[in-house]
Amino acid sequence: MTESTGFTTRQVHIADETVSAEPRALPIYLTAGFRFTDVEHSADHFGTGAGFGYSRTGNPTVDAVERRLASLEGGDQAILVASGQAAVVCALLSLLSSGDHLVAATQIYEGTRGAIIHNLERLGIETTFVDATSIDEWRAAIRPNTKAFFAESLSNARNDVLDVAAVSGIGDERGIPLIVDSTFTTPYLLRPIEHGAAVVVHSASKFLAGQGSVLGGVIVDDGRFDAAKSGHLYPHLTTADRLGGPSYAEKYGRRARGQYIRESVVPRLGPTPSPLNAFFIGQGIETLSLRVERQSANALAVAEWLAARPEVVGVDYVGLPSHPHHALAERYLPRGSGSVFTFTLAGGKAAASHIAESVEIITHMTHLGDVRSLILHPASTSHAGRTEAEREEAGVFPGTLRVSIGIEDVDDLLRDLGRAFDSLPASTPQREVVVL
C-alpha cells in the first residue's frame, strides 16, 4: 500500500496481516476462507481436503473442538455442526437412502421423532419404532433393507437407560450400525462407542456448551467401518466415484463412514457451525466433568427430596434405587445419572402449573444441561404432539414436570421447590400413603 492507495482499498486491506502470537485460549478463526500460498497449495487443498480453504469445509477453531470431542468420546473423528438436530439428521442421512429402513426407539427427542416421521418418510425412508428397552423388539424389527438403529442413551421422560452393548450387538449380527444420541449422558458419564455403538450424536447446545448461550451439535464416528461386513448395505461408500476414482471404503478403509459424513453430507447439506459458537462449545467442554459431576449430585438430592413429598406420585430418576433401570445405570453410568428427569404430581396439571410458575431460582423454560436449573411441563410443550396414549407410554401425564438440575447450591434449589410446594392450595390431592 502506498500513500496514494485509495480510502476504500485501505479500509479493507490495511493491517489485515496475521500477527504471529500464541494465544493460550483457543483462537476464534472468524473467517469465511483462508489464503492459499500458491496454485499448488490450492489444488492440493481441493484435491485432498488437506488444510483449510473455506469455513464450510473446515475451520481451525471448529477443528480444535472436533479433536477434543473425538478424544473425549473415544471415537476416531468428530464433525461439529450447527445444532443437535443437524447432527441427528446428518448422521441418519449419511446411512439411509430412499427405499431404506430405520429402526428407532420410541423414547426419543420430539425433534428427532418429527424429522423421522415428517421428513425422512417423505424421502422414502421407512421407520419402525421399538421400545428401546426390549432387545426382542430390536431384533424383530430388522428387515433386509434396514440400514441403521437409532436410540438415546438416557431418554426423556422416563429416564430409560439404553443397553448399548446389547442393542449394538443385535445390529452387529447384520452389519447394522447403532447411532446413539448421548446428549443426556455426555462423554463424561457414558461413551457409547466403548460399548459397541458406531456413531454418537449430541446436541452440544446442552451439557457440552453448558451455559445456554449457543446452539451446536456433533457427530462422532468410531472409525470401525467394516466394508466386508457392511459394505453391501451402503453402495455410496463402496462404489467408485463418478469419475472412476476409488470408493470411500477404498480410499479411507475403516474411516469411510466418518469421512463420508465430513466430506459429502455435512458440507453439502450445509449446517456449518459458526467458529464463534465452536469457541463457546470448546470453552464449555473445559468444565464438562466438573459441571456434570455437580449436576448429577444435585439432581440426586432433588430427586430424593421430591420422592419424599406427599404431593408427588412418582419420580423417574434413574439414580434412585426405585427406578427399574437403576442396576443398568450402575453398570453404564458409574459416575452419576445426569440431571434431567421427570416427576409427577398427584394434583395433575393444576398442581404442575403452580410449581412451574412459583419457582424463582429454577427457570421455567425449554432447554436442558444448563448451569441453571430449569423446569418444563412436557404434556403441554415437548410432548404436545403425541396422543394421550403415546404420552402415557412415555411417562408424561398432566401432572408431570421435567427438570434439568443445574450447579446451584443444592439447599437453595430445595428451598425454592419447598416454597413452591408449600404454597400449593390446601385442596391439592396427595399420594395415598399406604401403611402396612
Ligand SMILES: *Cc1c(COP(=O)(O)O)cnc(C)c1O
Ligand atoms: C435438544 C436435543 C436435540 C436437538 O438439539 P438442538 O441443539 O436443539 O438442535 C436432540 N436430541 C436431544 C436428546 C436433545 O435434548
